[in-house]
Amino acid sequence: MFAKGQTIIQLIEQLAPKYLAVEGDRIGLQVGTLQKEIKKVMLTLDVLENVVDEAIEQQIDFIISHHASIYRPLKHLRTDLPQGRIYQKLLKHDIAVYTAHTNLDVALGGVNDALAKRIGIQATEFLQEVYQQKLKKIVVYVPESHQQVVLDALYANGAGWIGNYSHCSFTSSGIGTFMPREGTNPYIGQQGKLERVNEVRIETIIPEEKQNQAIKAMIKAHPYEEVAYDIYPLDIEGKAYGIGRVGVLEQELTLKEFALQVKRQLELDGARVIGDFTQKIRKVAIVGGDGNSFVPTAAFKGVDVLITGDIYYHVAHEAMAEGLAIIDVGHNVEKWVLPELKAYLEQAFKERNIMTEVYESKTDTNPFQFI
Template sequence: MTENTVTLADATAALDVAYPPRLAESWDSVGLVSGDPADTVAAVMYAVDATADVVDEALEWGADLLVVHHPLLLRGVDTVAANTPKGALIHRLVKGGCALFTAHTNADSANPGVSDALAALLGVSDTRPIEPIDSPRVDKWVVLVPATHTASVREALFVAGAGAIGNYRECSWTVSGQGQFRPVSGAEPALGEIDRLEQVAEDRIEVVAPSSLRPQILGALDRIHPYEEPAFDVFEEARLPTSTGLGRVGSLAEPTTLRSFAARVQRALPETVWGVRAAGDPDRIVSTVAVCGGAGDSFLGAVEGLGADVFVTSDLRHHPVDEHLRAGGPAVIDVAHWASEWPWCEQARGILDSRFAHTPGWKSRVSALRTDPWTVGSLES
């Protein structure tokens, strides 16, 4: 990126930092769908779905990039021919010079993510995930090396990818001590002689590295460590819960009734044919609220264990809710799937705007179209 331009690669890299692809479910499809990473981006539109109407709006507005939540190409496809519904949209976007990017379940689990945007809109604070994602697998490497080679071995570990902790790089800890060894027949020692005890001033280097980098770390030690048999230990660290994961549970500033809170939800979210409906005692006092943008009925059991008084989510079904309430579970509020995820659009917009709004000509926009598929509500006779 030059001082006065933003490339598609710059924009997608920023989105990947906010919504790491590693957080996506294994079945999901996220990231850049179409577009040339080298192209310049100055106009970005955000929407939940890449429908035909949304694509029309993006192209008419002059968008260079359309960022959506729901994947256009999720299930397996073997064609994007222009005579297929989804292929036609891809062709129109490509011809119109508008790239398409998807952040789906990675945005659901990110911090902040889809459920954070919903929680904030409803006045729910001090949130934590309903289903936390454990931290990535990390190893601690302990390497013993002659003091004369400490710097070169440590640098090789860094080059191989070790030593990164959050926003810090080249992190290590070193302490000095005395090592000893006795080479026996068949050894080719770099130091010492066969069958003679050797004592050496050594340093103990400790670094961390993702477990996925084990082959690279081992390769670096084989290449740079002066000993015929490098002395090292590898400890896999405990995986701790993180602030990432699906759903959120938090608190209201002031307790209220289920009836009043349901009305707050209705006022906060965009109007849809699906509307807002609640199940449970209308006069129940609620102060701890669980939310999950999108379909969240799989968490009905979990939210009870987290002390929630009410659970706000989408796509709830009769029997699971009935059984949940019979078992004494918290009240539930069911909203339209699209409406529960729509607040995320403004959150995603803020991510790129905070990075690139200073760029000349930069502009962004959340689509005004409601892509909820339901079009007719209750009918009068």
Template structure:
């Protein structure tokens, strides 16, 4: 019999990759329509949710749409079934299709939209362009009988605890003696009710990033032999991993700007693009950001970029780029469609890890509103 992943579990795993806390303030991410309290047979990934996407999802019996751009970004004054976004919301509800948006948190996440673009463009040594968030890190400590120490180390390591640089499963243990008095109604792993017991235990410590803390603790408690698990999670003073918008890297070899524009157009499968700056300028260091990158021009210039690749550049912002000597390629907001195969690949991996048969498809509906003549 096929096994379907639950909506709650799929989104829990997705948010381990792209935590909500990475998103910009007031970004309308998360569940926007419907419910996650159901088993998912089919999931669709899309950049945008327009009416044609909702129709496609209904035809394909989709249970959940995962979109990059939120369906509901500005408050709706009404939800009418005959016009505007209300038509899309109504169709999704009618066909029991849940809608979940993963937006700027996916832009910022490791391996997210901007990393996908940097990889597609062949940038080497890619790193964050504009830091936006430093994740808190915790020292998790748990007391465990010596007989189960290896199991607990394995379980928390598999859940993501103890990662330091290029090393995984990092932990530290100290030996000691635990004491406890089981009261009436207790079901102790060792000892007897009503008698003070002492047993040899290990204190196992490992570092855990905040976005994985709940998952690590849940799996640790489940694997632990004790009825009541003694543990603590203490914030570490030094901040953890840095996250941010955009990426900056280098090309394998320098190119003239006009030649590089041609390569970008072909690589991203574009019908056209807008180029700002001298045609013959040598290009080696490249900054990239999906979506609206107007605010990133000073960061790209400060970091030594020769060109910024982004979308939706404003007229006067283009003048600012010229004045500061930064070339810009406005490749259009739709370049973020790179997220569709990227998210599909991730979801398929976690569904396989969960031992489920849920299918993940990519929307084929056209949502780019622009055509070039």
């Protein structure tokens, strides 16, 4: 079978949930519909006209991009202009476009982890934390006969995780009382008769963003018409997410040695380097895309070199004053997330017996050349 667009997006959002995105970021479905069968999906960094032409040639049904095709509000849709032609071609050939941007930057296994892996840095911390999970406790009362089925429903929908431990819960036994009234159809008992039932109190933990789906699954699995349950907010911290990665090199290198190594590993034609070439490098930070706003954070964290892109002239001066070296590898290096995303989707499709093909765009969308 082939996947529906909605199924593919559910898989993408398991890796890079929307709540990780920066507020106001243009993510999600931008063109077309998810309610169709997808035989072939394309992964690309940018949705340019030549990328769309490639998609048409490859008979693509669905494009997943990192950068939004519609970033600023459209004032018109003129097909005699380059931007309008893109949407005309997409709509004419029924190609949907979905964007995962800053949520994919932040995600574990996303852009910054892909870059750290490519460069060979073992990331030990985030450059800047951007999201902290809020946790809730779910308490539900269930007859002994349905204890495990209700627990399984909760576990299957994100409950029961504490750190790297899954299936975490606590149960205690007691007596539940209730009297079914007129209009009820009780699983246990009779209308007008007080019932006393051996029940189990189940307690488990759930991230706030998965609370609603877990409750729906729990109620569906529960045998009672009216389910008695409580939700408690918790002050303990859940999983943290951050943008950028920080790690330490196995062996100290000079800035020049390390810059040349990064150039090879990212297959660059060239890179801009800020700092003293003889400076010793051990602690490294990396953030894909435009990294200007992360220079103060990298300096504060005692980083020797920041690998990023699009560094401004005056920001470079500020970094030099702080003693922070920078290797400006450009924005296009974010493309290295595409092979990782391809492998992730192919494995997910294989596990679900989905025949949808995953195709990585061959079009070079880097606008810069070195001479």
